[in-house]
Amino acid sequence: MSASQALGGQSRCGRAIGPSLDKIIKNAAWRKHSAIVAACKSALDKLETLPASDSTDPSSPLLGLCPADANLVLHPLVLALEAAYSKIAEPALECAFRLFSLNLVYAEIADSSDQSPAILKLIQAVCKSGGIGEEVIELAVLRVLLSAVRSPCVLIRGECLVHIVKTCYNIYLGGQNGISQICAKSVLAQIVLIVFTRAEADSIDVRFKTVSVAELLEFTDKNLNEASSIHVCQNFVNEVLDANDGAAKNKNLELSLASLAAQLQNGDAPLQKVDEKGEAGDGDSKVGGKLVSDTSKIREDGFLLFKNLCKLSMKFSSRDQSDDQILLRGKIVSLELLKVIMDNASPIWRNNERFLSAMKQFLCLSLLKNSALSVMAIFQLQCSIFMNLLTRFRSGLKAEIGIFFPMLVLRILENILQPSFLQKMTVLNLLDKFSQDSQIIIDIFVNYDCDVDAPNIFERIVNGLLKTAMGPPSGSATTLSPAQDATLRHESVKCLVSITKSMGSWMDQQLIVGVSNPPRGSESDSGTENHLTLNGEDGTLEDMDIHNNGSAESYDAVTLEQCRAFKIKLQKGIILFNRKPSMGIDFLISVKKIRGSPEDVAAFLKTTSGLSETMIGDYLGDREDFPLKVMHAYVDSFDFKGMDFGEAIRFFLRGFRLPGEAQKIDRIMEKFAERYCKCNPNSFTSADTAYVLAYSVIMLNTDAHNSMVKDKMSKADFIRNNRWIDDRKDLSEEFLSTLYDQIVKNEIKMSSDSAALESKQTNSEKALGASGLLIRHIQEQFKAKSGKSESIYHSVTDVAILRFMVEVCWGPMLATFSMTLDQSDDRLATAQCLQGFRFAIHVTAVMGMQTQRDAFMTSLGKFTYLHCAADMKQKNVDAVKAIISIAIEDGNHLQEAWEHILTCLSRIEHLQLLGEGAPTDASFLTSSNPETEEKIPKVGLSSLKKRGTIQNPAMMAVVRGGSYDSTTVGINASSLVTPEQIKNFISNLNLLDRQIGNFELNHVFAHSQMLNSEAIVAFVRALCKVSMSELQSPTDPRVFSLTKLVEIAHYNMNRIRLVWSRIWNVLSDFFVSVGLSENLSVAIFVMDSLSQLAMKILEREELANYNFQNEFLRPFAIIVQKSPSAEIRELIVRCISQMVLSRVNNVKSGWKSVFLVFTAAAADERKNIVLLAFETMEKIVREYFPYITETEITTFTDCVKCLLAFTTSRFNSDVSLNAIAFLRFCAVKLAEDGFISNEKSKDEGPGAGEVAGDRQGLGEKEENASYWIPLLAGLAKLTSDSRSTIRKSSLEVLFNILKDHGPLFSSQFWNAIYISVILPMFNYITPKPEKIQNDEEESPMPPARSSGVEENLWDSETYAVAAQGLVDLFVTFFDVVRSQLRGIVVVLTGFISNPVQGTASTGVTAMVRLADGLGRRLSDDEWRQIFAGLKETAESTVPGFVKLLGTMNNINLAHGSQMYDAEVYSDPGMSNDDIEEASLQTAGYVISRMKSHISVQLLIQQVVTDLYTSHPRSMSEGNASVILALFSSIASHAHWLNSEKPLLRKLQRACSVLELTDPPTLHFENVSRQNYLNFLKFIIRSAPALSQDMDIESQLVGLCVEVLKTYLGCMGTGLPKPAPAPQPSLHRILPLGAAVKEEVAARTPLVVSALKIATSFERERFRKHVRRLFPLLVDLLRSEHSSREVQLILTDILQSYGEPNENEYDGSICIVRFKENCSFDLHVPLGRYSHHPQPAHKMSKADEEEKKENPGVAILNPSFCIVISELGPEGFTGQMLTLSS
Secondary structure: HHHHHOOOOHHHHHHHHHHHOOOHHOOOOOOOOOHHHHHHHHHHHHHHOOOOOOOOOOHHHOOOHHHHHHHHHHHHHHHHOOOOHHHHHHHHHHHHHHHHHOOOOEEEOOOOOOOOHHHHHHHHHHHHHHHHHHHHHHHHHHHHHHHHOOOOOOOOOHHHHHHHHHHHHHHHHHHHOOOHHHHHHHHHHHHHHHHHHHHOOOOOOOOOOOOOOHHHHHOOOOOHHOHHHHHHHHHHHHHHHHHOOOOOOOOOHHHHHHHHHHHHHHOOOOOOOOOOOEEEEEOOEOOOOOOOOOHHHHHHHHHHHHHHOOOOOOOOOOOHOOHHHHHHHHHHHHHHHHHHHHOOOOOOOOOOOHHHHHHHHHHHHHHHOOOOOOHHHHHHHHHHHHHHHHHOOOOHHHHHHHHHHHHHHHHHHOOOOOOOOHHHHHHOOOOHHHHHHHHHHHHHHHHHHOOOOOOOOHHHHOOOOHHHHHHHOOOOOOOOHHHHHHHHHHHHHHHHHHHHHHHHHHHHHHHHHHHOOOOOOHHHHHHOOOOOOOOOOOOOOOOOOHOOOOOEEEEEEEHHHHHHHHHHHHHHHHHHHHHHHHHHHHHHOOOOOOOOOOHHHHHHHHOOOOHHHHHHHHHOOOOOHHHHHHHHHHHOOOOOOOHHHHHHHHHHHOOOOOOOOOHHHHHHHHHHHHHHHHHHHOOOOOOOHHHHHHEEEEEEEEHHHHOOOOOOOOOOHHHHEEEEEEOOOOOOOHHHHHHHHHHHHHHEEEOOOOOHHHHHHHOOOOOOOOOOOHHHHHHHHHHHHOOOOOOOOEEEEEHHHHHHHHHHHHHHHHHHHHHHHHOOOHHHHHHHHHHHHHHHHHHHHHHHOOHHHHHHHHHHHHHOOHHHHOOOHHHHHHHHHHHHHHHHHHHOOOOOHHHHHHHHHHHHHHHHHHOOOOOOHHHHHHHOOOOHHHHHHOOOOOHHHHHOOEEEEHHHHHOOOOOOOOOOOOOOOOOOOOHHHHHHHHHHHHHHHOOOOHHHHHHHHHHHHHOOOHHHHHHHHHHHHHHHHHHHHOOOOOOOOHHHHHHHHHOOOOOOOOOOHHHHHHHHHHHHHHOOOOOOOHHHHHHHHHHHHHHHOOOOOOOOOOOOHHHHHHHHHHHHOOOOOOOHHHHHHHHHHHHHHHHOOOOOOOHHHHHHHHHHHOOOOHHEEEHHHHHHHHHHHOOHHHHHHHOOHHHHHHHHHHHHHHHOOOOHHHHHHHHHHHHHHHHHHHOOOOOOOOOOEEEEEOOHHHOOOOOOOOOOOOOOOHHHHHHHHHHHHHHOOOOOOHHHEEEHHHHHHHHHHHHOOOOOHHHHHHHHHHHOOOOOOOOOOOOOOOOOOOOOOOOOOHHHHOOOOEEEEEEHHHHHHHHHEEEEEEEEHHHHHHHHHHHHHHHHHHHOOOOOHHHHHHHHHHHHHHHOOHHHHHHHHHHHHHHHHHHHHHHHHHHHHHHHHHOOOOOOOOOOOOOOOOOOOOHHHHHHHHHHHHHHHHHHHHHHHHHHHHHHHHHHHHHHOOOOHHOOHHOOOHHHHHHHHHHHHHHHHHOOOOHHHHHHHHHHHHHOOOOOHHHHHHHHHHHHHHHHHHHHOOOOOHHHHHOHHHHHHHHHHHHHHHHHHOOOOOOOOOOOOOOOOOOOOOOOOHHHHHHHHHHHHHHHHHHHHHHHHOHHHHHHHHHHHHHHHHHHHHHOOOOOOHHHHHHHHHHHOEOOOOHOOOEEEEEEEEEOOOOOEEEEEOOOOOOOOOOOOOHHHHHHHHHHHHHOOOOOOOOOOOOOOOOOOEOOOOOOOOOOO
16 A cells, blocks of 8 residues: 555655556556556656645646656656557546546647647547547546546647547447446536636636536437436536545645636737626627637637537538438537537627627527428427527527527417427427516517517417417318327417416516616626526526617607507508509508609518519519509619629529519510610620520520420520620620520529418428428528618517507417317316416406407306306306406406406305305395295205206296396296206306305405505496396396495495595495385385495594585485385485484584485475474484584585475475574574674685575675575575465564674675675565567567566565565664665665555655664765665656557557457457457556556655655755656656657547546646645755755746646647737637546646745746746636636736836726836736636727737737737837727
């Protein structure tokens, strides 16, 4: 043992190498291996001389040795390995393993390296020894190679690294047993993993993963896949790696590693540090296929290895060598190694341009070429690698994935008739794996389905899965067995479910995160720690940097929608084009996808993918004008400059396929020839030459490459065919010969339709691999893509993208899930379908896609089979469970879909009741009859089991079932259910009851309190609809949902007010609708439920100014108003009474609805309801009045309205009177509680409601006024009640309240009371001007008396009470309410002018009482208001009255039976009797109105007279003016009225016919003028100064003049107007008629009064007015018809104011001359004055002569005469003639 330890000396290298050298010496053949033995001894001797030092020499490959010693020591090992003798090779390999594993070798190894040639030779020798063929040697070689690559002190690069990989590769391919093969593959995988881990980190000393041997055998070598072999190989790899990890590292070793790193960095290719993005700092990438040297050595090695592996995988891709198993295994292992690289790739593969380019150029090409093979393992590896590319590198390989996906996945998926089962299963597994990654699904849709230039991958995936799930069409042949078909269907459903789930997961994540870039795991740190697995869930590094990469763009929903819409329309146009090109172009132009110019259409045809090349050729060859222009533009877009003619044709024809029609080819070739000659002007003499040659080339191409052509064209034939085409000259034979050779050797391949290729490949090709033609087509696509700019990879975080995805996939998903669930009874398949329904409903519900959500929900609801329980199965019960889960999980988003869920729950409960044998709800909700109840059998499960059949129609209908949409089960079918149906029904009920109990049902409703505000409203709305359907069932009404509504209300009662109000808005409408149901039992049940809720609500206190209680109790008010059922109304009144009296402390806004209920009850037709409601109101008002006033002001208003409603009770007058009394009680309580209105309030109180009437005059109202105004206004409204007792009582209570509490009111409030309460109460009294018919109307009729509310129902007693109360109240509070004087005056004048009997006198009395009560307190302005009011009243009635009189103009009243004028009444439909009757009726109305009018005018004068006589202090100048105007206007009006003689005569005739008294028009005139005279005298007498200021005397004289004139006119006498050359005539005295005598007699008192006024003047004053009076006095003297009173007063006037002229006294004649301002002399016989005129006497001659000479002389009476002579300017002239008797 000591000897062996001494071998090799004390150094570490010696201890590692010495024993192996000794073993080599012992095992070597002395003759054959003498050189080896000598070298070993020499090395041992050298090692024994070395000291035990670990000093390092950078130039030495071994630790502690100089370079020369190291070469000496390693040389025997190389020789031993090169000897190819296993006995000496084995210890040499063992020695090499120890050197590498113990980190004793320190070197950079490459073919071009001069630093460590010994180590390089050693590695080469190790690799060479692998060819010995023994298993032990192979394993030893693998150990050494792996240890060398693993060593952190050795950098193996370049060809050396490739050589090592190839050695392991060859060991795997040539291995003699499974162990060595598996170990070789594992070592290969581990080496690749180490190299690329270092390349990614750009460092030697890195941590890396250990390869998993079991995962390496996933796709291949399954025959070697034994547990023992895998375990052995895994231990083999682990031992090698552990040996390196366990090597001791001393300080010198650490320094050596640092020195190596420095050396590598300072070498020819500096080691670049990786920046944050994973890119080399300054290192260039592979550009244009050339390797730039400025790249780190480590990464250079990784790139080189990757490229070689890709080449190895493509080396044997020929179909002819596919049966060579060795070569095939080499291809497979290459792909497996590439898979290992991709599985463990770090972000540098995405971010480093060189690695990304390598994937695009080498890996993608490898996948493409290997797709031609039909080996399943290769296809599986391709799919696995493609999965890695899609998962990790999709952002950098967008275009490549867009090409591979249809070829690799969709091609297989869409093959329905003749697919390969294993291949399709692989594709489905691939789809299932990546569909579990939500981001991949979203990215595929965004970057391909929404990209115009990309295929619709997501849409094709979904449709392909749908086709697979549906299976082959019926009747079609397929290569699949039924089991395989079922498996594929199941897997496709599973994929669709995964896609749906991923969409929901992504949506939930985006909604939760709420940011555009959700947090992701670090990619650079986790890349080396991922397991070598395909599963994306287990550590696979996803391509998440697309959200952070600068090359990616973020999409929003709007942009995405625009792109998607653009692509859909473009694809539609392409489809149309491929059917009919012109139609497609027209469509695309119409939707503005392309412009309408030929150039734009040509560019579209040239650049757009998906167009049929055949159709492009047909369109370009069309002879129509626009396609011809497009063809020219298309050809002109090519640049043939510098191109050979054959090359130009080939280039030209690659974009389309020449049409088959010769004329079309001719047009295209003609344009091509022109373009070619234009680009190459020196090529041919003319374009004709190019045209003929082009045609000839096309013919040659067809002839040479068409298998149908037997006799091929020779070169000589081709040259001969083209003679003399160049302007009658020959083209060069060399040119034609070269052109011929080009065409024959290389066919001009025109473009073929890629869609047709794919379709053909998909549907007809039975081989697993893709066709060569398809591969070549895809290669062309790669080349085309490489020429274009890099496409941008888009990311999206807006969940609105799911709307477009759902629109694409919801139809196929619904069809798949529904069909599978309907046709399959497999528990796993149905479970997956139900999951799909759940996920789909989740996505559509959250996204608010109502149509799609309801479609999924409806389908799922139908599959519950609750509507036909006898046919239920376990899958239907599972569907019910799924619906319940959806309700719990997605309740916040279901909205209207809740109806389907709640309908299912209702049906479940119905079936459970039937299963329990409980009586149905209908037995409680229908009218009960004891006799019939006994006859109806109890139907339950027990009775079903006993009899086997049932006779109950409702139960039969349930067992038989119905349609899903029917809310009620029909019972029309007459057939009985079979025992089999009953058996199934019972079994299914038990099944349902075992799996779904009451807890599950109740959980849905209890969970409602977790719903958000929108969802709970939708939930309640849906539950109301379901409940309505239950209750409206004509045969089987149920209350399940109704009871749940009450529960829901309880559960959610603690929600915020805003939400609860929305809930109650729905519930309120429902309760009202059901409460008005014709089914009394249902309505009573609903009212009872509503009462329970109301009691619960009233338990909660409500803050002030909220309205929730009112909203809650409103259904009671609506139902009690509208319900036709007395039982319901009484129930509501009792419920409300109970609620209020028991919860009165909590009632706030609910008072409004309470009073509304009692208000409606007050008008009920049932006496007991009225009394019950009033009894409650009485208790409320008496005991709980403070609760009414403590809430809103309108609450008290509603209380008043309610009490007012009770005053209209028609059952008991005591109720009405008590209600009025309670109104007074309310006023007392208001005053006691301090609701007084004696201070001004800043804010205007709330309105008092409708009962307050017009309150425009309130102005700035006080808050407390809003309590009083409704109360007072309500009482005022009662004053118009039709019952006298109510009117009187309300008036008394109203004025008593105002008197009792008036001192508490402010002046502002008093004004409000008058404006809004008191004065409107008398609106009926103040007459409104009546609308009088126009004069043009033919037959005016008296207006009918208004009816209804506007009719005045007051009697004289009411008027008296009202007027007295009004005046007394005003007088009492005059100081406060004096501003309302005008209104009072208007009311009182209204009394006076009111036509009701007794009202006028009441008004007069009240006016006088008002004036007397106020007395001196009235100011001058206030007196003026009174007088002005009377004046306005008098004047206001005149216009209407005058217009009324005008209607008499159209009436012709004839005497006796004389007919009316036919022109006036020309209506042929009226007889003369009808016309006369109508005219008399009109005349009678006019007469009545005239009398009333005269009466009003006289009363007004009486009132004014009484006022100014009683209160003379009121006579100011202004007031006197108003009164003068009043008397003057009335007198003038009276005089006018009396002067209308034709009218009066008509009226007199009418009065005669109608037996009426004549209107007192003359009395009216006389009294009016008398009152006028009296007032003027009053002013003169009582106010001389005022009289003088107003010139009252002149007005008085003027009035007297008018009176005298009227009197004289009545008698037919008066001062005649002088006529030219008048002739004296003799006027004989004629007797007066009776009417005139009456009129004269009637006017005499007025004339006497006027003359007496004249006598009252003093002499001087009389002389002042004598000029106006004297002519009239003379006329009176001349009149023989004047009365004696007039004559006497005239005598007094003459005696008082006349003077006798003594110079002219002749003893028989007294001559009286008025000297001052008078031009007349009066001659009167002394002592003779006859009052009665004498008959006229015959005139004597002297008289006649006198008349001729003096025309001014009037001879009247022989007994006396008066001679009047005119006086000139100088006095009396001429002879005075006197005649004596």
